[in-house]
Amino acid sequence: MSIPPLSQRNAASPLKKQQQRLQKTEDLCFKLPLKIVEYPDPVLRARNKRINTFDDGVKELVHEMFDIMYKTDGIGLSAPQVGINVQLMVFNAAGERGEGEEIVLVNPVIYKASKKTTLYNEGCLSFPGILADVQRPASVKIDARDITGAKFKVNLSGLPARVFQHEFDHLQGTLFFDRMSKDVLDSVRSELKALEKKYEERTGQPTPERVDDYEGIKVVAGFS
Structure with missing residues (x-):
């Protein structure tokens, strides 16, 4: 990634900047079977574009995301976790096909989070084998x-609220260890370093x- 010259950044109008954040047709192109992207792949930190085209491509992607989520014993999955940088998530707190409720959220925005927080031992498909406590509303x-593109509101609590927040973080380029306390982060540090080494061996890149490089919590238990 490179930063454009200052003259170019100043020249971009607010409308142009907004258009750059909208999904284009090619942003939803994907190859089957989908594969889970593991830390520290940079796609997990990339900006995720808002979806503005609701067609069969979105429906197919949702179907395939649920499929790989169930096959990998997950209860939630975001588009960047399968290498597609758009604001889309799927989840089912039951974790079993045909059970519970399948929820699809496109371009989600949190407009209120409770002051009460809970601590829960979270896992993540992009961090295989790693479990750690994370505090969330x-x-x-x-x-x-x-x-279909229809707007709606939803209130979530308990496990569905936690699953949503975990996946919502992915859409913001935030990973669950960003929210861990220093002590908790230290407890999984060796496992994270092992994933970093695995990435280097697989890609041949640093x-x-x-x-x-982290010193503890980089993100507070809340949302912007």
């Missing part, structure tokens, strides 16, 4: 669109980030 109120 106990409930959230959300604006979003469904798979890891794009290192957990040793």
Whole structure:
């Protein structure tokens, strides 16, 4: 990634900047089977564009995301976790096909989070084998669109609220260890470093980030 010259950044109008953040047709192109992107792949930190085209491509992507989520024993999955940088998530707190409720959220926005927080031992498909305590608001109120583009509101609490917040973080380029306390982060540091080494061996490139560069919580238990 490179930063454009200052003259170019100043020349971009607010409208042009907004258009750059909207999904284009090619942003939803994907190859099957989908694969889970693991830390520290830079796609997990990239900006995710808002979806503005609700067509069969979105429906197919949702279907395939649920499929790989169930196959990998997940209960939630965001588009960047399968290498597609758009604002889309799917989840089912039951974690079983045919059970619970399948939820699809497009371009979600949190407009209220509870002051009460809870601690929970979280895992993440992009961090295989790693479990750690993360503090999050106990409930959230959300604006979003469904798979057809229709706007709706939803209130979530308990496990569904936690799953949503975990996936929402992915859409912001935030990873769950960003929210861990220093002590908790230290408890999984060696496992994160092992994933960094695995990335370097697989790609032949230096890891794009290192957990040793972190000093503790970088994100507060809330949302902007």
